[in-house]
Amino acid sequence: MREQRTSAQGAIPVGGPVSGTARKMRFRGGGFVQQRRPVMALLVILGIILVWQGVSSAGLINRIFLPSPARVMTALWGLIVSGELWRHLSASLGRIVYGWLLGTAAGITLGLLIGLFSGARAVGVPLVAAIYPVPKIALLPLLILWLGIGELSKVVTIAASVFFPTAIATFSGVDSVPRNLIRMAQSFNVPLRAIIWKVLLPGALPGILSGFRISVAAALLVLVAAEMIGAQFGLGAFLIATGNMMQTDRLMAGVVVLSALGLAMGAIISFLERKLLTWR
Template identity: 50%
Template sequence: MLLLLAEWGTRSGVISPLTLPKPTDVFQIFVELYSSGLLFQHLIPSLLRLLVGAALGASLGIAVGLLIGLFSFVRAGLLPLVAAIFPIPKIALLPLFVIWFGIDEGSKYALIAFGTFTPTVVATFAAVDNVDRTLIRMGQSFGLSWVSIVRKIVLPGAMPGILAGLRISLAIAIILLVAAEMLGAEFGIGAYILQAGSLYDLERLFAGVVILSVLGVLVSAVIGAVERRLLDWRT
């Protein structure tokens, strides 16, 4: 309905073409991008950067979050540090990462990984901390070892919160991907949007925005599939 309303408004003149392009023109841009090969030329580098950076940040974030949640001495040392770096706008650190890792792929991976790391740590720690202590005491009363309690009680109980945190972390990763690609990237969705915006090419600009939206939907669908796989015990 929104697409039909936008098409009617732009064709009738109610909506200025300088404000919103026709959806059919944006669709035509997609056809041109696909037929020319530019779609995958921009999409594949972005997917690779997102996959590598988010995998590094999320895996480290889950590991650190579990350590903070399970060990009080780790919590005392690392939780203040995480609380200090969590509010920092990660985009503001991009020039620093460029200085440290160069303007090539290293700085992009580092920015995405760091931006994914901190919310994943916070979500994982909160999920572990919210596990029902009654279940843990019940496991202890049945003589379960510490490893068994973590594997059979803590991790399953914390998994919904961890996966919910990953949804937020991966959304942040997509935002940082675009920001990183707007600085020193020849190919990528962010570079494509920046080029279209500098030329005031609204059709190509909206095509890039739609690609990002579809990417976000696909990431959410992947997390949903993982949730159904790992949390089937709840049904």
């Protein structure tokens, strides 16, 4: 009689003689590891497009209210060939990049201060809680009065929409870092800058990157709304103009471009997660 040890592949019954090849149990500790399955997403999108095309071709929906995917693609190709799409897209990209970078830098700075210092937390958390629910697009008329109707007011509006979710995600990520790691670094007299760079930021990075996903979506929403209110060029200005003229095929082409822009931003965040969070 002898005992069998538990292996990494699963538990083997203890006691009793070992005869023949021991049956190994399947290891079930997968840890909910996510697998990339892009084919599934493509199939779902393709199915939606086919249903959309079928409904439109059958005449179940008025083509003025919902043009077919074929008409939308034709309109999109016309926008690309004429250069009109790039004129609007380049204006929108410039605004969202500057606004997102400005709001992200300010949000990370405030989030770190709130996470590190009690005084900053006592002042910053109530202010963030009070101002964050206010729709940022509602501040655009006021910002236009302060900063003019040019690009600066739109960039600041986008930055404000990015600032608050980034700050919340940052100090929440800092709070989630185990305090034992920080105390250990302090016990070895590690400088504050090194603690922030080598302990706090890596531990808070998953939360910060999750905040980036929210802030990118918020920036895109506010961008379109701001351009609808006071811009000559941009995707929002293009959408409001085509909607007023009932050019629904061109309108849907602009919506497709916005969706592609959102997918591209999400892909960039996913790339950053794969590169920066390899230790998870």
